[in-house]
Amino acid sequence: MDFDPIERYYDMSSEAVARVQEKKLRDFIRYQLYPFSPYYRKLFDDNKIDPNSIQTVKDLEMIPLTTKEDIMPTAEDPKRYEQFLLQPDLDMITEFWPKTKLFGLKLKDLTGADLKKELSKEYYPTFRIETSGTTGNSLPFMFTSRDIKQFSNAYASIMDVAGLKDDQVVLNTFPFAPHLTFIFVYWVNLNSTIRVFHTGGSAVTSTEKTVELMNTVDANVLMGAPSCLHRILRKARKEKTDLSSIKMVLSAGEKLSRGTRMKIEAILEGGGATDVEIFDVYGTTEMRDAYSECVPGSEVFHIHPNIHIAEIVDLKTGKQKKPGEGGALVVTNIDGRGTVLCRFLTGDIFDGGIRYGPCPHCGRATPRIVGPIGRIKDHSTEMDLVNNKGALLNLNSFHDILPEMDEILEWQVSIEKRNNDPSGLDVLKINIASRKGIKKADLAEKIKKKVNDMIEIDPIVDTSFNEDDLFGMMGGKLKPERIVDNRPKE
Numbered sequence: 001m002d003f004d005p006i007e008r009y010y011d012m013s014s015e016a017v018a019r020v021q022e023k024k025l026r027d028f029i030r031y032q033l034y035p036f037s038p039y040y041r042k043l044f045d046d047n048k049i050d051p052n053s054i055q056t057v058k059d060l061e062m063i064p065l066t067t068k069e070d071i072m073p074t075a076e077d078p079k080r081y082e083q084f085l086l087q088p089d090l091d092m093i094t095e096f097w098p099k100t101k102l103f104g105l106k107l108k109d110l111t112g113a114d115l116k117k118e119l120s121k122e123y124y125p126t127f128r129i130e131t132s133g134t135t136g137n138s139l140p141f142m143f144t145s146r147d148i149k150q151f152s153n154a155y156a157s158i159m160d161v162a163g164l165k166d167d168q169v170v171l172n173t174f175p176f177a178p179h180l181t182f183i184f185v186y187w188v189n190l191n192s193t194i195r196v197f198h199t200g201g202s203a204v205t206s207t208e209k210t211v212e213l214m215n216t217v218d219a220n221v222l223m224g225a226p227s228c229l230h231r232i233l234r235k236a237r238k239e240k241t242d243l244s245s246i247k248m249v250l251s252a253g254e255k256l257s258r259g260t261r262m263k264i265e266a267i268l269e270g271g272g273a274t275d276v277e278i279f280d281v282y283g284t285t286e287m288r289d290a291y292s293e294c295v296p297g298s299e300v301f302h303i304h305p306n307i308h309i310a311e312i313v314d315l316k317t318g319k320q321k322k323p324g325e326g327g328a329l330v331v332t333n334i335d336g337r338g339t340v341l342c343r344f345l346t347g348d349i350f351d352g353g354i355r356y357g358p359c360p361h362c363g364r365a366t367p368r369i370v371g372p373i374g375r376i377k378d379h380s381t382e383m384d385l386v387n388n389k390g391a392l393l394n395l396n397s398f399h400d401i402l403p404e405m406d407e408i409l410e411w412q413v414s415i416e417k418r419n420n421d422p423s424g425l426d427v428l429k430i431n432i433a434s435r436k437g438i439k440k441a442d443l444a445e446k447i448k449k450k451v452n453d454m455i456e457i458d459p460i461v462d463t464s465f466n467e468d469d470l471f472g473m474m475g476g477k478l479k480p481e482r483i484v485d486n487r488p489k490e
């Protein structure tokens with residue numbers, strides 16, 4: 001049950017990486033995905049796709065995209081996610097595996113190794129993470145014992161990419177939860193010699209205590225969701241905490257807007273930190289994987305080439321875009337057991353597309369996806385709102401404009417019904433906690449104008465909130481809900 005370590009890709013040319021990836025793609029589809037995944041076996045059969053016909057990355061275009069909706073539970077099938085687990089049995093193994101692979105198994109059997117145990121280590125799901133969905137519909141994704149080795153090896157490569165040093169101390173503020181963010185950092189910790197202090201998030205360690213810890217554990221690296229880190233750092237500055245030991249920030253779990261990046265940087269500098277590197281980390285639970293920017297602010301993310309193939313596609317046709325052309329990110333497992341996906345539409349748009357060849361920023365030759373990153377639709381909220389002219393609004397725009405405003409400490413957008421009447425008109429309400437000493441009426445006007453310029457809608461702006469109350473309203477302890485649908489159901 002050997003796994004494929006990422007280190008062997010470090011010195012390959014991009015042509016060599018592509019060759020290895022396509023070989024892995026062919027083998028994975030023929031010997032793992034088609035025989036052992038109930039969902040994909042049916043998908044291939046229904047669409048009359050011969051698994052042997054998928055030879056190259058280009059051939060992937062024959063396979064329909066998989067969306068989040070395909071994995072979501074239904075009334076008839078509440079455990080639909082199980083269809084995506086690799087589930088081999090001995091009959092299928094003998095039917096689909098090539099003679100040489102079978103011979104290897106037979107040898108193990110003859111030499112006394114317990115075959116069933118070997119297969120369990122490889123395929124039996126032992127570990128579960130889930131999406132941090134807002135309303136009870138969080139989706140589980142499973143790892144097997146082999147996966148834990150395979151994925152934690154890839155996760156630990158963030159040490160090399162971001163240039164973490166062994167004598168640095170990381171303060172991890174991601175909540176103790178079955179989420180990729182926490183598990184990712186924990187597995188890096190288990191697979192490296194770096195020292196990590198896990199606070200468990202604000203449900204376990206208060207913001208005040210976290211500020212104290214930064215100094216007592218001599219933290220050099222802060223990890224967390226940008227809105228939580230921003231909050232912790234604001235408290236630290238208020239208490240005039242010395243921040244000069246902080247050298248790096250790794251931000252993950254939600255979009256790192258330009259505004260938040262600048263604010264975090266400014267607070268750190270104000271607290272005495274110099275030359276801080278702020279890395280954005282892009283990941284999704286469905287990929288069970290995350291990538292750090294190779295250079296801070298570059299918006300360049302090298303994928304883990306041993307585990308996934310990435311495609312950037314046209315949303316309407318599912319056809320691949322040319323390298324460097326923007327489009328939707330689609331990922332395919334070419335390794336991994338447990339929950340595996342083929343052509344999964346992540347829901348994220350990479351404006352800079354996919355690129356091959358040596359990276360101008362870091363020199364690595366592994367495929368890289370390039371931002372700015374946008375969302376197809378705000379999946380965390382799944383709501384539609386139209387403006388005065390009947391156009392569908394992109395609610396993500398709020399992530400661009402509100403964090404950039406210096407006067408705002410916390411913000412939340414709530415879609416409501418006028419007078420709470422289910423048949424009434426939709427209204428957009430913006431709840432704001434502002435800095436002390438500013439004119440609230442002026443701020444409200446400024447926000448109204450910005451929103452109207454951007455999406456042609458007149459919001460109600462409520463600037464009466466204080467920072468802690470608003471953060472609490474957003475359920476900030478796990479993941480702040482910035483955009484919420486508070487419309488009564490008809």
Ligand SMILES: [Zn+2]
Binds near residue numbers: 361
């Ligand atoms: Zn790079």
